[in-house]
Amino acid sequence: MQKSANKVARITAQHTVDDLKRGDKIREINSLGGHEHNAAINISTYVRYNSTSLKNSYGAGQSCSQVISTCIEWQTDRHDIIGFHLENKLCKLGSTLRNRGYDV
Numbered sequence: 001m002q003k004s005a006n007k008v009a010r011i012t013a014q015h016t017v018d019d020l021k022r023g024d025k026i027r028e029i030n031s032l033g034g035h036e037h038n039a040a041i042n043i044s045t046y047v048r049y050n051s052t053s054l055k056n057s058y059g060a061g062q063s064c065s066q067v068i069s070t071c072i073e074w075q076t077d078r079h080d081i082i083g084f085h086l087e088n089k090l091c092k093l094g095s096t097l098r099n100r101g102y103d104v
Contacts, residue, residue, distance in 0.1 A: 026075050042074040065089050
C-alpha cells in the first residue's frame with residue numbers, strides 16, 4: 001500500500017502545480033475584465049457523502065465514512081474544477097489521533 005501511495009503522491013504533486021497555474025489563468029481573466037487581481041470569483045461546490053443516512057444528532061454527514069467535495073469556477077467558459085477535497089474516516093489510526101487532539 002505504501003508503494004502505491006508513493007506513486008500517487010508524485011502524480012498528485014504534479015496536478016497541484018497544474019492547478020496553481022489554473023488559478024493564475026483565472027486571475028489574469030479577472031485583470032482583463034477590469035477587476036482587481038485578487039477579486040472574488042464565482043464558484044459552486046458539490047459534496048457527496050458515503051453514508052446510508054445523513055441523520056445524526058451531531059449534524060449532517062457525521063455518520064458517513066467518506067466525503068468527496070469539488071469546487072468549480074464559473075468565471076470562465078471552461079468551468080474548471082479548481083478545488084477538490086476528500087475526507088476518509090475509515091482509517092482507525094487517523095480517527096484515534098483526531099480524537100486525541102492531533103491535526104490529522
